[in-house]
Amino acid sequence: MGSGLEAQKALIPNSIDLIFLPIDTPNQQDRDFMDQNLEGLHYAPLNVSGQLERVNKITSFLASHPKLLFVIDVSVEIAMLSRLCGVPTIVIRQHGLRDDLPHQICYRNAAGLLAPFDLQMSGPGPEWVNEKTFYTGGFSRFAPSADTSDVSKKQVAVLIGRGGTSINGQFLDYLSSQCPQWTFHVVGDSQHLSHIHNLQFHGELSDPQAILTECSIVIGNAGHNTVMECASLNKRFIAIAEERPFEEQEEKARIIQKLALAVHVSASEIFDLDWKVILENLVTTHPNWSGFISSDAAERAADYLRQTHRTLFQHH
Structure with missing residues (x-):
């Protein structure tokens, strides 16, 4: 699910269900829009109709799909929303200075963290974050090969x-x-x-x-x-x-x-x-x-997600 999926539609196999989310930034009708500096959140403005629709769509989806493991690419707020619904999350690690309060809360409350790179590429950060992270190794659309350029x-x-x-x-x-x-x-x-x-x-x-x-x-x-x-x-x-x-x-x-x-x-x-x-x-x-680079990084990521799901839903 995401708000920019239309542009990627051609790249996504038909076997994958797409859930198109409305954008969460204010439009011209949102006249009472207020953005504030928040504690513990990065982005949660007041009075944005698209945001309300977006959250409604996500929570309705979660309610109709019990036994779900939610993999979240970037949004701290969606990870928190999912946790409030009692739905476990795997949060994708990204580089950068992620020691701020919202990221720390999000990482602490996730069922697991997944890094699409090798441990050697991990930046400085708290040891507990590294211990909680599954490192897949690096991968890209190109098969690993030697440099043959002249x-x-x-x-x-x-x-x-x-x-x-x-x-x-x-x-x-x-x-x-x-x-x-x-x-x-x-x-x-x-x-x-x-x-x-x-x-x-x-x-x-x-x-x-x-x-x-x-x-x-x-x-x-x-x-x-x-x-x-x-x-x-x-x-x-x-x-x-x-x-x-x-x-x-x-x-x-x-x-x-x-x-x-x-x-x-x-x-x-x-x-x-x-x-x-x-x-x-x-x-x-x-x-x-x-x-x-790990030639089996994507498979390792999939195995990690399946294993985490099995651990969380043993009676399913």
Whole structure:
């Protein structure tokens, strides 16, 4: 269930039931809307009709599906709502500074925590959080493989994500003019038109693996899927960390740089760096992502969820 599922519909098998939730932000009719700084919650504004409908839809679903284990991707409030209904939750761990009160309450009251990465990639945090977490190991849509790119060809893939990024036309022009010997293959939705000879635009690709395989360096944001795809293909990676809630990308980029797997760059400094030097230094390195990807991670996650369900509903 979620509020943006329509856009993903084509990717989701027909065997999976989709529950479309109304959005919980105020519309023009919500004239009495009030948002406040809350204790113990991140987001629970007053007088938002969509939010009331959303909660009603979720609780009606929970009431009609007893013996349910609810896996919750990001929302502390939905995890708390589920617990108030007496429905056990598994909360997905994410990177970032999650030591605030709402996250601590949410993690404490969950039946379990699931991290879609390896323990080595876990950031600093309370020991009880680590002990409560099942680490699946990393996984992506690409099968793990060695990097077979030819560094002498000086090819770089630039991935433009969807969640808001500083990798825009101005930056692409700056990067490519600083490094005229390198060719930059841009993958993603770029409206930018450039006549710089070493910039090649490939647009949105459903499968960018062929381009990533050819390139000896990947530049992208430090979102989870991008990091895991670079890990699967064992790529030299420059992680541009964008501003996100709880410093999620900053922390992930810091961790992988500390593990000598990537170069961490903050979005605020991308116009202050000597990219030519960065690329030339990086191409001499050989990151080893092998311990960070598990070919059976998705199956391990499924087994963990089934086992937790069995433990919670022994008489079912």
